[in-house]
Amino acid sequence: MLDTAALSQLLNQPCKIVITTHHKPDGDAMGSSLGLYNYLIQQGHHVQVIAPTDYPEFLAWMPGNEEVMIYTGQTEKAAELIAQAEIVFCLDFNNLTRINEMGELVRQSSAVKVMIDHHLEPEDFDDYRYWNINACAAAQLVYSFIVEELQRPDLINADVATCLYTGIMTDSASFRLPNTTAAVHRIVANLIEAGAVNWRIHELIYSNSSENRLRFLGHCLSNKMEILPEFKTAIIAVTREELKKYDTNTGDTEGIVNFALSIAGIRLAAFVVERTDMVKLSLRSKGEFPANEICKKYFKGGGHRNAAGGQSDLSLEQTVEKLKQILPEYKTLLIQ
């Protein structure tokens, strides 16, 4: 393991750097990656952000977005960059399976691997670890990595601030989750002072839906939401045909689960969706209920206490049935 002084020294001269993040990148994945990108390019490094897969339109506007490489579209070039990199930053994930095929490329690369992350149970593949499960976002950790570890608050410019604000805002569900501490709000205030235009970022992320997406949301809430009052749980399950019928795009299903969780008294909400190769689950919970435990134990997944995900090889219907059969095990936790 490297210490901060050694990493700092490495960063003192221009380096070949790759920044990567988890597949199906969310706001924190792209916000933390591009925040760090915009920091590093100010020091003359050669930096490439590589996302394992594509990401939704509503995230494709942050400063530096046009420079992002999508691995699936440019596998050879990406492999070359990873092999030649002197440093690979791994942001918002801590297990190489989260970057699909890129995982082995990163493992085999001779680069110094830096993990900046806030998920549980990190895999041991890194040379430098900046990891804190209490952080509300990887973007929060990128901020304190720059300000406290590298001691360069002067390089938090408007571009860095915009990206990091987006990561913190999206991963804390708009400053709503319990990990949105006073310290987080202080960081956010600093980011606004550094040039993040908060109202504009909210608009770009949350008020930028297509008409189709909103109609699809209406369909999910009106026709597809099942409430299980005895378990304080709401489940929305949608088929591939429904996704097609509403002409949904990557990211259009994002956030729908939060509407189910917003019902008074509901402690656990699940959004279950039939993808081409698997059934994917998104779980959200209120307060102490450990949504990640269900994902980890039963659905080959994980995540945070209040926001977790997993997958299933069963059919959509069978997956929902399986979830319902698990609920009695958690009844006491759910109804307290």
Ligand code: 5GP
């Ligand atoms: P989402 O429901 O938005 O897909 O994911 C919510 C959170 O759960 C993510 O931030 C991620 O930490 C975690 N997560 C989602 N899917 C998986 C998965 O398949 N495996 C693991 N380990 N974590 C996941």
Ligand code: MN
């Ligand atoms: Mn995150």
